[in-house]
Amino acid sequence: MTLPGVIIQLLCGMSTAMGIFLIAVGLSLIFGTLRILNLAHGVLYMLGAYLCYWITSVLLPNIGGSFWWSLLLGPITVAIFGGVVEVLLLRRIYNREHLDQYLLTFALVLIVSDLIKFAWGVDFHPVPIPPVLNGAFFFMGLPFPKYNIFLICCGIFTFIGLRYMIYSTKLGKIIRAMLHSRDMTSALGINVPFVFTVVFMLGCWLAGLGGALIVPTISASPGMDMNVLIESFVIVVIGGLGSLSGAFLGAIIYGLVNAFGILIAPRLAVAFIYIIMIVVLIIRPWGLMGEPEK
Amino acid sequence: MKRSISIAIAMIILSVFSVLSVQAAEPIKFGLIHTLSGGIGQVHGVPDLEAAKMAIEEINSTGGVLGHPLEVIVRDDKLSPEHGVREARDLILNHKVAWIQGTVSSAVASAISSYCKEAKVPFFITTAQSADITNINGHRYLFRTTGNSDLTTSSIAYAAAMKWGGKKIFFIGPDYEFGHRCKADFMKSYKKHVPDAEYVGELWPKLGNLDWTPYITRIMSSGADFVYSALWGGDVIGFTKAAYPFEYFDRIKHCGQEWGLVEVLSRMDKQIYPKNVLGGGYYPYWLIDDPKSNAYWQKFKRVTGGMHASISVASTVAVYAVKNAFEKAGTVDMEKAIDALEGMQCDTVVGKVEIRKCDHQIMWPFWIGTVTVSPDQPWPHISDAMKTDPLKTYMSCSEISAARAKAGK
Numbered sequence: 001m002t003l004p005g006v007i008i009q010l011l012c013g014m015s016t017a018m019g020i021f022l023i024a025v026g027l028s029l030i031f032g033t034l035r036i037l038n039l040a041h042g043v044l045y046m047l048g049a050y051l052c053y054w055i056t057s058v059l060l061p062n063i064g065g066s067f068w069w070s071l072l073l074g075p076i077t078v079a080i081f082g083g084v085v086e087v088l089l090l091r092r093i094y095n096r097e098h099l100d101q102y103l104l105t106f107a108l109v110l111i112v113s114d115l116i117k118f119a120w121g122v123d124f125h126p127v128p129i130p131p132v133l134n135g136a137f138f139f140m141g142l143p144f145p146k147y148n149i150f151l152i153c154c155g156i157f158t159f160i161g162l163r164y165m166i167y168s169t170k171l172g173k174i175i176r177a178m179l180h181s182r183d184m185t186s187a188l189g190i191n192v193p194f195v196f197t198v199v200f201m202l203g204c205w206l207a208g209l210g211g212a213l214i215v216p217t218i219s220a221s222p223g224m225d226m227n228v229l230i231e232s233f234v235i236v237v238i239g240g241l242g243s244l245s246g247a248f249l250g251a252i253i254y255g256l257v258n259a260f261g262i263l264i265a266p267r268l269a270v271a272f273i274y275i276i277m278i279v280v281l282i283i284r285p286w287g288l289m290g291e292p293e294k
Numbered sequence: 295m296k297r298s299i300s301i302a303i304a305m306i307i308l309s310v311f312s313v314l315s316v317q318a319a320e321p322i323k324f325g326l327i328h329t330l331s332g333g334i335g336q337v338h339g340v341p342d343l344e345a346a347k348m349a350i351e352e353i354n355s356t357g358g359v360l361g362h363p364l365e366v367i368v369r370d371d372k373l374s375p376e377h378g379v380r381e382a383r384d385l386i387l388n389h390k391v392a393w394i395q396g397t398v399s400s401a402v403a404s405a406i407s408s409y410c411k412e413a414k415v416p417f418f419i420t421t422a423q424s425a426d427i428t429n430i431n432g433h434r435y436l437f438r439t440t441g442n443s444d445l446t447t448s449s450i451a452y453a454a455a456m457k458w459g460g461k462k463i464f465f466i467g468p469d470y471e472f473g474h475r476c477k478a479d480f481m482k483s484y485k486k487h488v489p490d491a492e493y494v495g496e497l498w499p500k501l502g503n504l505d506w507t508p509y510i511t512r513i514m515s516s517g518a519d520f521v522y523s524a525l526w527g528g529d530v531i532g533f534t535k536a537a538y539p540f541e542y543f544d545r546i547k548h549c550g551q552e553w554g555l556v557e558v559l560s561r562m563d564k565q566i567y568p569k570n571v572l573g574g575g576y577y578p579y580w581l582i583d584d585p586k587s588n589a590y591w592q593k594f595k596r597v598t599g600g601m602h603a604s605i606s607v608a609s610t611v612a613v614y615a616v617k618n619a620f621e622k623a624g625t626v627d628m629e630k631a632i633d634a635l636e637g638m639q640c641d642t643v644v645g646k647v648e649i650r651k652c653d654h655q656i657m658w659p660f661w662i663g664t665v666t667v668s669p670d671q672p673w674p675h676i677s678d679a680m681k682t683d684p685l686k687t688y689m690s691c692s693e694i695s696a697a698r699a700k701a702g703k
Contacts (some may be wrong), residue, residue, distance in 0.1 A: 002515070005511070005515040007514075008511050009515075010506065011514070012507040012508045012511050013508065015507060016505050016507065016508065020507070064647060098393050115333065118429065122340065123332050123340070123561075124337070124528060124531055124561050126531075126535070126561070126562075126563075129539075133541070134543065135539065136539050142514075143539070143541050144540070145507075145539030145540065146539070147539065148507060148539075210364075214504075217507075217535065218504050218532055218535065218536075219531060219535065221528060221560075222331050223331070223502060224504065227500075227502065227503075227504055228504070235539065248427060256509060258505070259507075259508040259511075260510050262497065262508040262509060262512050263508070263511075263512050263515075266495075266496065266497045266498065266512070267496075267498060270500060
């Protein structure tokens, strides 16, 4: 393997990593704050992808820059939907056992999947890559798609933006306080249910953003949510549930192990990341960047 | 005068009676199990269902089968053998279906086949390709009205050898029985033309894979003379979309039996498509100048609101084959219909094709051509296609007997 080939494979891994990071970080954020393992996170990603398709192909097909509009409107719509779900459903089961939470969020998976099928059918719905990002950059003679570079940049900027929000804003301070002690935060007069809604909406927005950003490289189709959900779980388990940096690190590990696994030992490429996950679970069950439960 | 009035009244009564008897006759129910909701498989599942519905509508509008209307009960296998068998069991035990047809995945087809053998209810495979299902594991209650991997791999191997003839081949295919079978069969056929050929790399992405970029870069760095791909359905679409920005199709020679199918290519546009790929087709109707064929695909397109017929024609063939078998047997007894099906000549849109007695495999032909675009077709399609001879591409009956004996069947 030549050096340019290794660089291209590295970029492939980073592109995979940053795409999946956008989804996994929302899952991690929701779990860290609300203590809910949201099984419906994958369908929210799928909803974001379908909305991107619908906005670019049906709502604004003839408007220049319809993809950018979809990137703005799609995730916001998913966030509003998430907010409604949180207020009407999730809020009622925060104090129940985890099994009840799993059942409710799994029911949401089935309902939203069927609603998507009802609205858009079961066919593949392609979303074209915007003209400005079409084509490839060349690294020592080897092409690499511009859109994948854009995806890497989006992941990194989202990470920086989220870090800024968590560590430098009032909302971030409240979220961090709630990560440590929900009861103490409430005792200080913080409107906890409102913060829960905001955090859940933010997680849903990230899932929707992930869907809208990834769909031009694939196509919107039923079933696209399940793989992503499993991969997101792997990432947050490796990185640490509730940890922003953990999700980022977990996603990079996932992307690079996948890319170089395919390069070096393709038959075991899928297994490598699960082996890493098992090792992390045994040695450091709270994840590489997470903190043990107090 | 009185006599003619009496005859007229008698004729009216008889015709009314015959209409009533068709309406009153018990419907013949059959099950259609296919992948209708999963991302990758529904590329074939939905057109197959429409093709079966079209056949039912045609048959029922002309009096049904020996006076019995046909009725289909549709089930989704969700691309899972467990789901497929569960639905087959329900269709047979609770709905008393006369036969079952469909399925795209060979794993699902294999599972349903085993159950149908036990239940003694015929199963017609209309999409799944793995040759072993009918070759080695065939039985009295299993038929296939589409081609199989023997046909497709040997056809594509021949075409690749004639066009490129390289020795270093890279393989990519789904990691289950069908993919492994294709890999072995392709090389076996290819070595007949290029004896010292070998695989220099192989990739086994999971079915319905979403992230193709690491696979594409791995292939591009392999230095292989060409790539043989056993990817199918939605995976072909996903791979193509991801590969295009890498200028993959300008740099790499690539072939695969599924890469010329209309079901797949009609979901792409004229900008992003598998340019110059050597692909196959079961029914490239734009290359067949025949009134029956023209009427079929035009009607299919009209009744489905724009779908393109291709491998789905096997679904129509299955329904008509059973109808003709019942009529040939003069009864709706399925055991007698099975006897009638063995060796039956089916009059299809690609001409007369036989359902072979030894393995119940239809002798469907296959076309191999180069994927291209042209102003007269709205989607990418294969052109310069050659039609392969079924007698030279399927396993012969003596080979099947030997293979079954070796496997202890």
